[in-house]
Amino acid sequence: MNEKIIVAEGIRKSFRISKDKSLEILKGISLEIESLKITVIVGASGAGKSTLLHILSGLDKPDNGKILIDGKDISKMSDAQLSKFRNKRIGFIFQFHHLLPEFTAEENVAIPIMLDGASYGKALERSRELLKIVGLADRSAHKPAELSGGEQQRVAVARALANNPSIIFADEPTGNLDSANGEIIHSLFTELKNNHGYTFLVVSHNPELIKLGDVVHEIKDGTIIDGNLSSR
Ligand SMILES: Nc1ncnc2c1ncn2[C@@H]1O[C@H](COP(=O)(O)OP(=O)(O)OP(=O)(O)O)[C@@H](O)[C@H]1O
Ligand SMILES: [Mg+2]
Incomplete structure (x- = not known):
């Protein structure tokens, strides 16, 4: 396995904000994400965290730059x-769980596994x-409506692990939870990393998440600025 699970070079992204004006949100970001670690990227609302996550996972395309995942x-x-x-290599966790309401917890987690070709059983x-x-x-x-908010998000974590991904991307994973349930999710990430060998990239506007990261970056003015944010 590649020690650097993601290598991104010179990522640029602009959005058109009016007919003749566009705004550069990511101004040439280069970043390496290490395997078997939790990397946290913090930054203010609107700094471009979700945009960067979408680009690193191939959900959106950069205007410029190159992204290698697993080489x-x-x-x-x-x-x-x-x-x-x-579907095979990346797990996603969002602020809202996006579980399918008509399916049980175990069916919600089973669906991406079946999409990857496994039998229902x-x-x-x-x-x-x-x-x-x-x-x-x-x-x-239980169906999602029969679970608490914290439990729903834990099902979403299980679903993200469904196909044993190389990396799990989490965008404000605890933004919708109270602090006790948020802590449960953070401990779960740490346990999944330590005991099951999973790699996480977490983005949040909440500085509380700095303590979750083995590696911490800050995104500001379209670039990654690395001060002494790391807590370990
Ligand atoms: N599809 C789009 N079209 C136009 N502008 C966009 C688009 N997506 C994002 N933006 C703009 O890019 C900037 C960064 O958005 P992004 O969602 O990446 O921020 P963020 O750091 O995730 O913020 P938050 O903490 O609020 O989630 C914002 O100013 C946003 O309005
Ligand atoms: Mg966002």
């Missing part, structure tokens, strides 16, 4: 290849293992 240049992939690659087996890891073995048959 593979994602700009060279077709949309179909990229979406297959994403195999997918459910793996789904139940994952729900056990996130501490929800006894809630697997």
Whole structure:
């Protein structure tokens, strides 16, 4: 396995804000994300964190720059290849869980496993293992509405792990939770890293998340500025 799971070079991205005006949000960002660590990127609202995450995961395209994930240049992939690659290699956790309301917790986690080609039975087996890891073995048959906010987000974490991804991207993963439930999710990330070998890239406007990171960066004025933010 590649020690640098993501290598990004010279990422630029502008958005048109009016007919004849555009704003450069990412001004040539270069970044390396290490395997088996939790990397946290903090920055003010509007700094470009979600934009950067979308670009690093191939959900959006940069105007300039190059991104290697596991040594593979994602700009060279077709949309179909990229979406297959994403389903297999990248897990996503967002502020809102986006679980499918009509399916149970175990079905929500099983769906991406089936999309990757597994049978329903195999997918459910793996789904139940994952729900056990996130501490929800006894809630697997609940639908999202029958779970607390913190539990819903733990199902979303299990779903992100579904296909054993090389990296998990989390965008404000605890932004919708109270501090106690937020802490549970943070401890879960640390446990998943330490005991299960997962790699995380977490972005947040909340400086509280600095303590979660093995590596911490700040994004400001379209660039990464590295002060002494790291807590370890
Ligand atoms: N599709 C788009 N079209 C135009 N402008 C956009 C688009 N997406 C993002 N922007 C602008 O780019 C800037 C960065 O947005 P982004 O969502 O990346 O910020 P963020 O750091 O994630 O903020 P937050 O902490 O509020 O989530 C914002 O000013 C936003 O309005
Ligand atoms: Mg954002």
